[in-house]
Amino acid sequence: MYKTIKRVGSSISVSLTLIIGFGATALLFLGTCKLEDDAFNQDFERRASLRVTTLQRGLEEAVQVLTVINRLFTTVDNPTRDQFHTFTDPLLQKYPHVQAFSFQRFVMRGERYDFEAAMQPRYPKFGITTLVEGKTISAPLRDRYLVVDYLEPMQGNEAALGLDLSANQLVIDTLQRAIETNSPVSTGALRLAQASTNERGLLVLMPVYRHGMPLTTAAERRAAVIGDTTAVFNARVLLERIFNSFGPVRREGLEVSVYIGTSASREDLVYRTDDIRNQAMVPGLPSWLGYRRPVLVRRTFDIAGQPWHLEVKSAPIPLTSNHSNSLLILGAGTLLTLLAAAYLYTLSMRSRRIQRTVDERTAELRLTNVLLKEDIHARQQAERALQLRQRAIEASANAIIIMRATAPDYPIEYVNPAFERITGYSTAEVGGNSIRMLEGPDVDKQGFIDIWSALNEQRECNVVLRTNNKDGGMMWNDFYIAPVKSEEGKVTHFVAALYDITSMKRYEAELEFQANRDVLTGLVNRNMLRKVLEEAMAYAERYQRSLWVVFVDLDRFKFVNDTLGHKAGDLLLKTVAGRLRGAVRDTDTIARLGSDEFVIVMSEYTDVGLDTRNLQRIQAAIAAPMTIEGHTFFPTCSLGVAAYPDDGRDAEMLVKHADIAMYRAKQSGRDNYQFYTPAMNEQALERLRIEGDLRLALERNEFLLHYQPKIDLRSGEIVGMEALIRWQHPELGMVSPVRFISLAEETGLILPIGSWVIRTACEQTKAWQDAGWGKLRVSVNLSVRQFVQKDLVSSIAAVLKDTGLDADLLELELTESLVMTDVEHAIGILRQLKELGVHLSIDDFGTGYSSLSYLKRFPIDVLKIDKSFVRDITLDADDAAITVSIISLAHSLKLHVIAEGVETQEQLSYLRRHGCDEMQGYLFSPPVPAEQFETLLQQKVDLMKSALVSSSR
Numbered sequence: 003m004y005k006t007i008k009r010v011g012s013s014i015s016v017s018l019t020l021i022i023g024f025g026a027t028a029l030l031f032l033g034t035c036k037l038e039d040d041a042f043n044q045d046f047e048r049r050a051s052l053r054v055t056t057l058q059r060g061l062e063e064a065v066q067v068l069t070v071i072n073r074l075f076t077t078v079d080n081p082t083r084d085q086f087h088t089f090t091d092p093l094l095q096k097y098p099h100v101q102a103f104s105f106q107r108f109v110m111r112g113e114r115y116d117f118e119a120a121m122q123p124r125y126p127k128f129g130i131t132t133l134v135e136g137k138t139i140s141a142p143l144r145d146r147y148l149v150v151d152y153l154e155p156m157q158g159n160e161a162a163l164g165l166d167l168s169a170n171q172l173v174i175d176t177l178q179r180a181i182e183t184n185s186p187v188s189t190g191a192l193r194l195a196q197a198s199t200n201e202r203g204l205l206v207l208m209p210v211y212r213h214g215m216p217l218t219t220a221a222e223r224r225a226a227v228i229g230d231t232t233a234v235f236n237a238r239v240l241l242e243r244i245f246n247s248f249g250p251v252r253r254e255g256l257e258v259s260v261y262i263g264t265s266a267s268r269e270d271l272v273y274r275t276d277d278i279r280n281q282a283m284v285p286g287l288p289s290w291l292g293y294r295r296p297v298l299v300r301r302t303f304d305i306a307g308q309p310w311h312l313e314v315k316s317a318p319i320p321l322t323s324n325h326s327n328s329l330l331i332l333g334a335g336t337l338l339t340l341l342a343a344a345y346l347y348t349l350s351m352r353s354r355r356i357q358r359t360v361d362e363r364t365a366e367l368r369l370t371n372v373l374l375k376e377d378i379h380a381r382q383q384a385e386r387a388l389q390l391r392q393r394a395i396e397a398s399a400n401a402i403i404i405m406r407a408t409a410p411d412y413p414i415e416y417v418n419p420a421f422e423r424i425t426g427y428s429t430a431e432v433g434g435n436s437i438r439m440l441e442g443p444d445v446d447k448q449g450f451i452d453i454w455s456a457l458n459e460q461r462e463c464n465v466v467l468r469t470n471n472k473d474g475g476m477m478w479n480d481f482y483i484a485p486v487k488s489e490e491g492k493v494t495h496f497v498a499a500l501y502d503i504t505s506m507k508r509y510e511a512e513l514e515f516q517a518n519r520d521v522l523t524g525l526v527n528r529n530m531l532r533k534v535l536e537e538a539m540a541y542a543e544r545y546q547r548s549l550w551v552v553f554v555d556l557d558r559f560k561f562v563n564d565t566l567g568h569k570a571g572d573l574l575l576k577t578v579a580g581r582l583r584g585a586v587r588d589t590d591t592i593a594r595l596g597s598d599e600f601v602i603v604m605s606e607y608t609d610v611g612l613d614t615r616n617l618q619r620i621q622a623a624i625a626a627p628m629t630i631e632g633h634t635f636f637p638t639c640s641l642g643v644a645a646y647p648d649d650g651r652d653a654e655m656l657v658k659h660a661d662i663a664m665y666r667a668k669q670s671g672r673d674n675y676q677f678y679t680p681a682m683n684e685q686a687l688e689r690l691r692i693e694g695d696l697r698l699a700l701e702r703n704e705f706l707l708h709y710q711p712k713i714d715l716r717s718g719e720i721v722g723m724e725a726l727i728r729w730q731h732p733e734l735g736m737v738s739p740v741r742f743i744s745l746a747e748e749t750g751l752i753l754p755i756g757s758w759v760i761r762t763a764c765e766q767t768k769a770w771q772d773a774g775w776g777k778l779r780v781s782v783n784l785s786v787r788q789f790v791q792k793d794l795v796s797s798i799a800a801v802l803k804d805t806g807l808d809a810d811l812l813e814l815e816l817t818e819s820l821v822m823t824d825v826e827h828a829i830g831i832l833r834q835l836k837e838l839g840v841h842l843s844i845d846d847f848g849t850g851y852s853s854l855s856y857l858k859r860f861p862i863d864v865l866k867i868d869k870s871f872v873r874d875i876t877l878d879a880d881d882a883a884i885t886v887s888i889i890s891l892a893h894s895l896k897l898h899v900i901a902e903g904v905e906t907q908e909q910l911s912y913l914r915r916h917g918c919d920e921m922q923g924y925l926f927s928p929p930v931p932a933e934q935f936e937t938l939l940q941q942k943v944d945l946m947k948s949a950l951v952s953s954s955r
């Protein structure tokens with residue numbers, strides 16, 4: 003009986019021990035499970051948020067790149083395809099997730115043929131195309147096309163060049179939005195011409211406006227738009243690159259789906275990482291048994307006006323994973339319960355069950371062993387994940403700083419190697435210090451103020467910051483700071499990411515320089531000149547002050563460029579720019595418009611007035627001799643001045659009028675200045691009109707030569723004649739060369755006209771010789787352009803050969819300033835001409851910058867005294883003295899002297915008295931057509947002889 007009672011009692015106590023032990027173990031297990039689940043979910047949400055932030059930053063950066071591209075079009079008026087290439091190339095290398103950059107241009111129906119033809123020399127099969135079912139075909143006729151014109155890189159994007167996007171309503175709507183919001187706008191997902199058919203892409207557009215148009219309102223911007231710049235992204239490539247910058251998503255057990263739109267609709271899905279549903283599944287085990295439900299995080303954000311929706315899903319996780327603690331508790335509880343039961347059981351049945359107890363303990367130990375192994379495995383996994391994150395942070399190209407959330411200094415606890423590389427500070431130097439050490443003398447104070455207030459308020463903050471590195475060098479950073487919270491939600495640290503955007507900022511600065519400065523001389527360019535002038539006009543208006551716009555043009559710059567090449571030309575321009583800087587006041591602005599054209603803006607201030615001495619200073623500064631590549635030049639310049647407001651109320655008009663005045667200065671013999679008068683405008687208009695006709699005059703045979711006799715003062719005979727060109731204009735009548743020769747020089751027409759003159763003069767002289775009029779020498783004027791022409795000598799030789807005229811009977815008249823521009827070069831050409839046997843004379847002698855030492859070295863035959871001296875020879879003692887000294891100088895150099903413009907007997911007598919050899923002028927005959935000249939020859943110039951006789955009395 004006792005035995006039975008004892009056995010029953012012991013069974014009851016064993017059962018009770020088991021019930022209580024298992025109950026308590028189960029409760030503990032479930033509670034721990036819940037805590038572990040919560041921890042897992044929090045960790046997952048944090049990782050998912052990191053992905054979302056990465057994507058958002060990556061997309062914002064892509065849009066920012068497009069903003070930089072668009073700046074090219076706002077700062078440079080109509081940039082070339084090559085400029086577009088040069089500008090986008092480094093950006094494409096820096097941002098490989100960009101598929102392409104392009105510039106779309108509006109082309110009207112009537113312009114289509116010309117546009118296609120203009121592109122074909124570069125792209126032979128070029129045509130405007132449209133996209134139909136993934137294929138490009140020739141675009142049908144439309145009123146207006148939006149054509150992909152500039153495209154970089156070309157490789158891989160060929161299908162998009164010439165594509166007309168105007169039929170794509172999505173693109174057009176997006177462009178409208180971009181115009182309305184005046185900011186970059188993204189399309190939704192669309193099919194790309196250059197991608198495979200099942201891939202989607204997106205475009206981010208920014209409108210390009212015509213320069214100079216107002217852009218304040220949407221209506222103004224619509225009127226000014228000429229196209230747009232676009233960044234093209236292949237959604238898969240873009241997203242994969244952005245995500246993979248943190249390591250493959252799949253390895254982290256995340257499934258990411260990206261939608262361009264507000265919700266997870268099938269049509270808006272542009273990207274999904276690999277399906278990870280079965281990644282962790284044990285074959286044969288149903289998913290509801292033993293697996294945790296995947297966690298799903300959804301986020302929606304806005305990129306360039308386009309909503310993006312992102313879903314991040316976790317892989318199904320086995321219940322055993324992350325439940326190590328609860329399982330340990332379950333195991334340990336079970337063990338304890340069983341031990342207690344076993345203890346009781348042993349007490350009652352020790353002897354009988356001893357063997358069984360040993361077996362049970364062995365089994366329990368095995369179970370514990372398994373649990374321990376699982377625990378170790380889980381810990382190792384967690385450790386590996388931590389190490390991976392550590393390595394990722396260390397490998398990051400951007401600087402990362404971790405700071406303790408301890409005010410007031412927020413000491414730095416960790417910096418990654420990129421931080422050391424970028425700032426120059428080592429971990430040892432910054433550890434324990436605050437980020438204040440980045441604040442040098444050159445920093446952006448406001449940026450730091452923003453960061454400190456974000457730290458104090460424990461919130462995120464993103465600023466573009468200028469800091470100093472250890473060497474004191476200036477750097478630009480995109481600085482992003484965010485609080486890091488403990489499991490209890492307390493901010494324990496801050497993490498800061500520092501993106502080095504110094505090179506991008508440098509780009510921007512360079513772009514600004516290029517947009518506003520002349521690259522060769524560093525002076526202000528045309529674009530900037532307009533702004534400077536507008537400010538100067540506003541100042542002049544407000545304070546009622548004078549304002550001068552001075553147009554400076556170098557005389558005979560083309561001569562240097564044509565003879566010595568562009569390198570020498572560039573050197574000359576740089577020297578001139580330096581001289582101009584030295585000649586003007588600090589308050590004046592000098593701009594270079596191109597070639598040898600400079601504009602100076604001079605404002606009047608209370609203590610600094612404006613007068614012509616300012617202009618003379620400029621002339622004097624330019625006029626100093628200059629040696630380039632062993633050649634000595636005597637540069638001069640012509641100046642034109644337009645004054646505000648009398649000569650124009652806007653920048654363009656002032657510069658135009660200064661240019662017209664400068665042209666007048668050139669016409670008046672160069673090396674002088676002229677103030678604009680309204681009459682000059684008329685002349686400029688006339689110049690434009692005759693320029694068109696001048697181009698046709700040779701073809702229409704409208705030129706003819708007049709000949710003016712040259713008289714030998716000893717014999718009284720006609721010994722030669724000067725050939726002077728005339729233009730028989732169908733409407734204007736006989737046009738003087740004074741009106742068209744300089745125009746012909748500017749346009750280059752002087753070359754065909756000049757060679758016509760030489761040929762006609764030689765033919766006529768030979769004809770007179772054959773007709774028995776003896777050996778008359780004909781002289782022709784040579785212009786600068788002709789003089790520097792490469793084949794001048796050979797072409798003159800050919801004319802002499804063709805016409806049969808003796809070289810000795812041709813005289814070339816060169817102006818003094820022409821040969822003095824580059825003396826060495828001139829001597830070389832003159833020697834070659836001399837070897838041909840032709841005569842050479844210096845025209846207008848005495849008017850320019852003459853140097854006797856050079857004159858001696860010129861292989862010339864004749865000096866021609868300019869008519870300005872002859873005119874006043876009997877009235878002005880200076881002119882008379884100059885004339886006499888020219889004659890004696892010429893004779894001492896064994897040169898012949900001829901005086902031109904002889905109109906009176908007094909002039910004739912004077913010249914004769916002082917030993918002048920020859921003369922020409924109205925006193926004998928004006929220049930006359932060839933038939934009349936023959937009459938002069940026939941009359942044996944009785945008149946002249948009598949004139950000579952009377953002058954000798």
Ligand SMILES: Nc1nc2c(ncn2[C@@H]2O[C@@H]3COP(=O)(O)O[C@H]4[C@@H](O)[C@H](n5cnc6c(=O)[nH]c(N)nc65)O[C@@H]4COP(=O)(O)O[C@H]3[C@H]2O)c(=O)[nH]1
Nearest residue numbers: 726727738739740743759783784785903904905923924929
């Ligand atoms: N006041 C006055 N003037 C006199 C007298 N005798 C002649 N003249 C004018 O003086 C100018 C002399 O030519 P230039 O100094 O070489 O100056 C020339 C020359 O520089 C240029 N020119 C004329 N024909 C040619 C040509 O075929 N080629 C080039 N490159 N230039 C030419 O046009 C300029 C003007 O030619 P034109 O109108 O024919 O004017 C001619 C002539 O008609 C006089 O007694 N008194």
